[in-house]
Amino acid sequence: MATPADLEELTALPETFHIPLLDLGYRPIWDYRRDQLGIQGSHAGALLVDGTWYCPNIPAPLITATADLLNKKIDRTTWRHRVDARPAYRLHPKAAPDQRGARRLLRPAAGTHPTAACPIKPRSLERSRTRRVRGHAAQSLLLAFQLAHANHRKLAAWLDTLQTATQPARRRPTNRYTPNKPGNWTPRRHSTEP
Structure with a gap:
């Protein structure tokens, strides 16, 4: 169950707040500050953008969409279009989280149903006519x-x-084979002469 948390609890230690809250079955929700929007980190080539992991080939306007809206560089309609275009680049869960909560993710250009083309994954660049x-x-x-x-x-x-x-x-024209008459047929290497 997702629950909004007070902004004061953002600075709490994981051992005293976050982990016990997760053990109780709650998923806290927090807002990001303006200086925390956009690329927040990376791991193994994947980019953490506004709290979600994306493929490194996500276009720059999609990365800065929320920051551009708050800085009044774009209007709300443009922001909505950019945010709606992000899921094609989002990393997909490969399996359920393990006992520690760690989760393996799959790039959008990998797997059986790629949602994005990526030069790192040449198979994602294939034309659809060659796919099964x-x-x-x-x-x-x-x-x-x-x-x-x-x-x-x-x-x-x-x-x-x-x-x-x-x-x-x-x-x-017929495609059928016309057999020889049985009277004319002789086995190979057989001579009828005495």
């Missing part, structure tokens, strides 16, 4: 298109055999 289609709906739709294309090709081949004003009807 996932999900029943997508695979069913792809199968429907393949069947429609096969039917269209077969109908076009059939229409080519019909009689027109300038050319008579023609028979399509």
